Amino acid sequence: MFRLFYNLKQAILQIVRNKGMAVASIFAITAMMLILGLFFVIAVNVNLFSEMVKQDYDTVEVYLEDATDSQKAKTIMDTIENINGVSSVEYRTKEQALQVLKQRWGESGYLLDSLGENPLPNSILIKVENLNAANRVNTAAGKLDGVESTKYYKETVDKLTKVTNFMSIAAIVIMLFLIIVSMVVVSNTIKLTVFARSKEISIMKYIGATNWFVRGPFFVEGVILGIISSAMAAGVTYFLYDRIVDAIGIKVMTILSTPLVPAAYLASNLIIIFASMGVGIGAVGSIISMRKFLDK
16 A cells, blocks of 8 residues: 555655646657547447438338428338338338337337437338349339439438448558557656656666566656546547537438447547546556666
8 A cells, every 4th residue: 555655655746746748648659549539439430420320221211301291101102012122011100100119129228218309211122122122112113293302222222321330441551550549648758757767767667676666656647647638538529529529410410310339328439448548548647767777
């Protein structure tokens, strides 16, 4: 307990002494984590859309105009059933569509209750026999009176799969690069403290202090810088994304039939990811900064 208190006290004193460099390091690491947060948010939403679309690759969804009543919808369904290649036709009300969406979201489905007015339209789900039939059915259904728009997802799924794979690879490469840069930033910050206390450290080594005893305060300093940076990055990312969801969330769901992932759902993942990265970057950066000095 004494050792922990000593390391924490010394780490805080070191940060205060070099507050200019410490603040610069915190903002630099925070900026890098914000970039990672951007990729994370985009990747999660693209992946959600891709997974939901894949469930409907053999389905053409026909969205009806608000003015289309049940009788007219029945006429549209009868017409569609006579199109070659159609396996089945199902009418879905906007209330049923919202319930299906909640089921897809599982435990997070309750978050959709905050939408207020249901923005989803009444629709007709058309199961097709094959891909060629889907294109034909999609074109024919879109021309019917009372139909606002149609959606067929197969081509979209193929494109999204390529985009998702590319984004995953790009995110990993960028993440590794930014992590390395962040470690260098932390390492250089702590090196200033090491040089300032070089005589004190030499005396400690001379009287028998172990490398880990000497390294302790600097290790804690790196972890503190990482935690502060991760907390700031997670907070800013959550705040900005929450504003974006409030501003365009309903429009996105109306256009794509898939809502943006709620900020509340991402919050826990953001905290875990950023905290882990912050601690890791700070710890490794401090170890790197001390290695050359302690190996002398």
